[in-house]
Amino acid sequence: MYDVIVVGARCAGAATALLLARQGVRVLLTDRAAFPSDTISTHLLHPTGVARLRAWGLLDPLLATGCPSIDTISFRAAEDLVLRGAPYPCDGVAVSLAPRRTVLDALLVEAAVAAGAELREGASFQEVIWEDGRAVGAAFGGRGGGRSGGFTERAALIIGADGRHSAVARQVGAKPIRDAGTFGCQFYGYWQGLPNVGTQIFVGGGQAVLAYPTHDEHHLVLVGWPHARFAEVKQDLDRHFLAAVAASAPAIAEQLTDATRTGSITGSGDLGNYVRESSGPGWVLVGDAAAAKDPVTAQGIGDAFAQAQSVGDRLASALAGGPGAVDAAMAAHGVDWERGGRAAFETTVAFAMGGNSARLLPVLRAIERRPELISMFYGVYAGQFTVEEFFAAVG
Known part of the structure; x- marks a missing residue:
């Protein structure tokens, strides 16, 4: 027994x-x-999770496998607004990982x-x-x-x-x-050769595009859509995926060639x-x-x-x-x-529904040159703060 x-x-x-x-x-x-x-x-693993791996004695073994540390995040909230900052720290850990x-x-x-x-x-x-x-x-x-x-x-x-x-x-x-309920669907693939500039996030136009480094000098590139588009996207996944990246992140799209792609695009609407x-x-x-x-x-x-x-x-x-x-x-x-x-x-449900977008944009403009608050905003995504706590800190 x-x-x-x-x-x-x-x-x-x-x-x-x-x-x-x-x-x-x-x-x-x-x-x-x-x-x-x-x-x-x-x-993706926020600093909160990375700190637990360190406490369990598993962070160094994971890094030894070639998993790159991510110490920078760029978030394009609008055509004229890109926030660049570091992940919000937890117990002295200020990096994310995407193993x-x-x-x-x-x-x-x-x-x-x-x-x-x-x-x-x-x-x-x-x-x-x-x-x-x-x-x-x-x-x-x-x-x-x-x-x-x-x-x-x-x-x-x-x-x-x-x-x-x-x-x-x-x-x-x-x-x-x-x-x-269910509000989104996400699909991703792997490409080699993208420059390692940390996590890149592009939102707008009813979709989100993310890219971040993972093992073996690959990047995971991800697209998220509202769940209402799931059936449409699934009918021609590659075409919709690449079109979304081209529309939201053209600089990344230029690097997503068949020669640098590894495997097929996968994902789920079961979210x-x-x-x-x-x-x-x-x-x-x-x-x-x-x-x-x-x-x-x-x-x-x-x-x-x-x-x-x-x-x-x-x-x-x-x-x-x-x-x-x-x-x-x-x-x-x-x-x-x-x-x-x-x-x-x-907070997650509100982000998944897109309900925070109108409230957030003017606040994000106000913190464009305040790196400590940009990191706190990333802490909202990590579950370390609520949106209301973030708004209160911005003042």
């Missing part, structure tokens, strides 16, 4: 497994994929295994095992790390870290607390904003399984890390107290996370 079974081994699940295993918790970490493997992601998920996820998984977690790849979650109304285990199909056929394991807690369409959430009947009930008897949800926001603010990886830290800080000591203590600790985690993340959720 394990103390915990973690279903899903990407940012939320692997980080949670890592923090628990380091405290001597007996962890079974499972995923239907094998690592390294890719997943749809905007990649490929093939690298970041594998690094987290390897660290969890090194800490003592048992990893079973190719394990497809099937169902929760119940006894007297409490989750006490999980059944899996697939090879489960070399085993033939399916398997079942028992644990004091099942941690669902299996994403937006969480099978664990369905199995335990996690109820929606908030469903704010709902929601919060689910996150814990119950014998189970807890983390990452997108518990709550998700539109990637317009790129808070997803940082949120996963923060939830992993919250669970890790509470669970190890609670396990000694038995099922009641475990459930109480996870309920407290859920309450604190929902309350603490409420403002960032509302």
Whole structure:
């Protein structure tokens, strides 16, 4: 019997497994994929998340893989207004990162295994095992790390870290607390040869274009549209993508040639904003399984890390107290996370709806030559400040 079974081994699940295993918790970490493997992601990690990697001892190993630091952001809010500044710092960290998920996820998984977690790849979650109304285990199909056929394991807690369409959430009947809807769609691709000038953001004309450096001297170039255009864009994705970049960022568009492109353009319109009930008897949800926001603010990886830290800080000591203590600790985690993340959720929804545009433009003009406030504006995107706190600071 394990103390915990973690279903899903990407940012939320692997980080949670890592923090628990380091405290001597007996962890079974499972995923239907094998690592390294890719997943749809905007990649960007704000200084808040970078600071957690440093605290966990994983920042230097990530940088050693060739992941470039991003210390400059340029934000074109209008034809005649470009804000240039640094990411807002967190615990002395003032850089962002945009690691490929093939690298970041594998690094987290390897660290969890090194800490003592048992990893079973190719394990497809099937169902929760119940006894007297409490989750006490999980059944899996697939090879489960070399085993033939399916398997079942028992644990004091099942941690669902299996994403937006969480099978664990369905199995335990996690109820929606908030469903704010879907407002955007995003697609991205990789190109070589772009100059590394940090993160570049271009907004306007009903779309947004972003470009930032990632592994192997590539840039991720991303376009976001309102969700109402999803079906149209999907019909001829390459044409719409390149036309959007040409309209919003012509200097970047000139460099997006077939010769410098790597792979196909990918993305998603499945970008709902929601919060689910996150814990119950014998189970807890983390990452997108518990709550998700539109990637317009790129808070997803940082949120996963923060939830992993919250669970890790509470669970190890609670396990000694038995099922009641475990459930109480996870309920407290859920309450604190929902309350603490409420403002960032509302800010993200407002950005995703485009509702802040008219309010922001005159304020952004007022801070054009005030670098400390430009960084604070980027802190709004990172969830460190609300729009109202930013407005108050501008005066």
